[in-house]
Amino acid sequence: MISPTNASPWNMICQLMIEFPDDTVPATGWIAGPRCVVTAGHCLLFHNLGGAANSIVVTPARNATACPYGKFKASSWAPHDQWRDQSNPDWDLGYIRLEKPVNIGAFKFSHFEDSYLKNHYVNIAGYPRHVEKYPSANGDHLFHNANRIRKIGAERLYYDVDATGGQSGAPVWIHKTTGADPIVIGVHAGSAVPGKPGWGGRYNSSPRLTKAKCDVIADWCAASAVGA
CATH class of the missing domain: 2.40.10.10 (Trypsin-like serine proteases)
Structure with a gap:
């Protein structure tokens, strides 16, 4: 928190x-x-x-x-x-x-090549409706977590980062170097997309920011x- x-x-x-x-x-x-x-x-x-x-x-x-x-x-x-x-x-x-x-x-926001993103941790912070360890949190406390990106798709990012209901819409960001400004590379939107072979609901995911986005x-x- x-x-x-x-x-x-x-x-x-x-x-x-x-x-x-x-x-x-x-x-x-x-x-x-x-x-x-x-x-x-x-x-x-x-x-x-x-x-x-x-x-x-x-x-x-x-x-x-x-x-x-x-x-x-x-x-x-x-x-x-x-x-x-x-x-x-x-x-x-x-x-x-x-x-x-x-x-x-x-926030700054940008798009990056696959080879660059795979070397970075990704951060998410948002307002979950329920947090088991913090029963007083009810969508009004900010929580942060970070981990490596697990899969990079052309239009989507998959990551093993804890997130739950209420955190949809949160920025998904990286730092180019320690202490550098955060740069948003995705918008958190829930678990892995149904129908994506081999991923199911194993990881959370976001639309990946491309040049078009x-x-x-x-x-x-x-x-x-x-x-x-």
Whole structure:
């Protein structure tokens, strides 16, 4: 468990409280720009909870009852078209536009060759709904874990890193060198994708950031900065 949460990179990770038609649930997102938070597409459109989200409150660096930067209402949000229209797990991405900017920094994000990624540990931090060793945690405490990437696909990353419900949308990041800035390379979206031979549910996984996905996130950041 991370505490305090007001230093980088923890302060750029957000608790999301998402109201769906059938329930209100916590999830995770990460700051990509002053008014742009990236998360998983299924955090914005989830048919098991009634469909599209009705409202979202974003709390950067939440630490139990402490909200060091305040809470931010979302003015708009959308999953990527390939998640919305096809439920394509490799594009299980979405963005949230904040009503007002949060000026505490933003994650860098990029894409890398397979040969580079296989030498790195991958980090995940998010807001799980339940943690056995911490019964007081209920989607409002930030947890971090790290381990090596176990498999690299063209559109997906697989890793042996503990994560559970509520951490969907969390940044999956590396450090080029010890102490270097974090660079997001994926968006955590749950266990291994059904139908991928030989992997089943053995490892957690994320859509891998490719050039195309990085371009989409950059476009989201640019669009979120326009207008009141």
